[in-house]
Amino acid sequence: MELTxxxxxxxxxxxxxxxxxxxxxxxxxxxxxxxxYFIALLGNCTILFIIKTTSTLHEPQYIxxxxxxxxxxxxxxxxxxxxxxxxxxxxxxxxxHSCLTQMFFIHxxxxxxxxxxxAMAFDxxxxxxxxxxxxxxxxxxxxxxxxxxxxxRGVVLMAPLPILLKRLPFCKGVTLSHCYCYHPDVMKLACGxxxxxxxxxxxxVLCSFGVDSVFIVISYIFILKTVLGIASEDGQLKxxxxxxxxxxxxxxxxxxxxxxxLIHRFGTFASPILHVTMANLFLFLxxxxxxxxxxxxxxxxxxxxxxxxxxxGNLLK
Numbered sequence: 001m002e003l004t005x006x007x008x009x010x011x012x013x014x015x016x017x018x019x020x021x022x023x024x025x026x027x028x029x030x031x032x033x034x035x036x037y038f039i040a041l042l043g044n045c046t047i048l049f050i051i052k053t054t055s056t057l058h059e060p061q062y063i064x065x066x067x068x069x070x071x072x073x074x075x076x077x078x079x080x081x082x083x084x085x086x087x088x089x090x091x092x093x094x095x096x097h098s099c100l101t102q103m104f105f106i107h108x109x110x111x112x113x114x115x116x117x118x119a120m121a122f123d124x125x126x127x128x129x130x131x132x133x134x135x136x137x138x139x140x141x142x143x144x145x146x147x148x149x150x151x152x153r154g155v156v157l158m159a160p161l162p163i164l165l166k167r168l169p170f171c172k173g174v175t176l177s178h179c180y181c182y183h184p185d186v187m188k189l190a191c192g193x194x195x196x197x198x199x200x201x202x203x204x205v206l207c208s209f210g211v212d213s214v215f216i217v218i219s220y221i222f223i224l225k226t227v228l229g230i231a232s233e234d235g236q237l238k239x240x241x242x243x244x245x246x247x248x249x250x251x252x253x254x255x256x257x258x259x260x261x262l263i264h265r266f267g268t269f270a271s272p273i274l275h276v277t278m279a280n281l282f283l284f285l286x287x288x289x290x291x292x293x294x295x296x297x298x299x300x301x302x303x304x305x306x307x308x309x310x311x312x313g314n315l316l317k
Contacts, residue, residue: 010166013093014186015175018086019276030087036284037084040076043291044069046305054304060138061127062301064120065294067147068249071113072287078105079180079283086179099181100162107161107183108154110257111208113286115150117250118212121219124243129226157204164200168192178279184261205261209254216250245297249290256282 018026047069051057082102085091094102126137161183168190176185187197220243227239260278295301 009169010096011170011174013095013174014099014181014189016082016086016092016094016179016181017175017177017276018090018092018179026087027090030084033083033087036288037076037080039292040284040287041073043295044072044076044287047291047294047301048073050301050304057300057304060123060134060143061120063140063143064116064123065301067116067150068113068120068290071109071116072290075106075109075113075283076287078102078109082181083179083283094181099186100165103165103181103183103186104158104162106180107158107204111154111157111204112150113253114209114212115153116147117246117253118215118219119146119150120246121216121250124246125219125223127242128223128239153208157208160200161204164197165190168194168197178276180279180283182260182279209257213254220247245293248293249286252285252289256285 019029048066051062051066051069079102082094085094123138127134130137165183165186168187169192170189171191172189174189176182176189178185183197183201187194187201190197223239223243227236230236230239256278260282263274263278295305
């Protein structure tokens with residue numbers, strides 16, 4: 001694909017990156033990637049099915065969990081076509097507008113996940129701080145409203161990203177750093193004025209992920225203050241135990257996200273392997289681990305899963 005002419009405004013397609021230096025054997029990496037996609041989709045769809053069909057799980061905590069699972073499914077499906085094309089079929093080309101579309105969905109679902117994690121932190125705050133008013137504060141209409149706001153915020157904030165990129169000329173090559181389209185990665189190929197893109201991108205980080213993470217920390221400060229006020233040590237441990245899954249989910253979502261953002265912002269001379277590693281951690285950690293963590297840690301979900309599997313087993317006999 002000859003795209004070395006510096007006069008073109010938009011390239012017809014871009015080249016995705018697999019694993020630098022290991023192109024000849026990267027098809028073998030498609031096997032674990034397929035397994036991770038299978039775990040992510042099956043695990044999160046199972047969570048959705050269990051919560052929908054089990055009436056005892058129609059509580060705010062589990063409704064927020066179902067929102068998180070749905071977001072993880074969306075994020076996985078957004079990246080699956082290009083990732084498997086690169087690793088399984090060695091097809092690295094992605095049409096320019098398809099790339100922008102994928103970029104929009106990846107960033108939108110990421111913003112939604114951040115907002116849902118904040119909602120789940122608020123859920124834990126209310127449950128521990130004022131348990132008697134838990135169902136009064138988190139009514140079905142308010143939960144629906146919070147989910148709606150998460151979706152609208154993600155769509156509205158991320159919609160300008162492809163529009164701002166389409167106005168730029170591209171003449172710095174066509175090879176991206178990842179196996180999917182990511183805004184800072186696409187932007188670095190532009191040779192026009194990108195100040196607006198940089199400022200808007202930074203504003204997005206601060207207004208969505210930054211604000212969410214700050215309020216999550218504040219929620220846990222109040223939660224910790226409440227827990228320390230509980231007289232019995234058993235009561236303290238029981239209260240904290242209800243937050244462990246959420247804390248772990250927050251950690252595995254934000255750490256790769258922050259590392260990936262720092263690499264694109266300051267890691268000009270970072271190894272391509274580091275780019276690929278952090279990109280794949282951001283891509284797979286939360287969708288793969290979230291259903292496993294909540295299934296293993298949450299007794300109600302674990303019991304419901306076992307009941308469904310037992311029922312399926314009896315039908316097969």
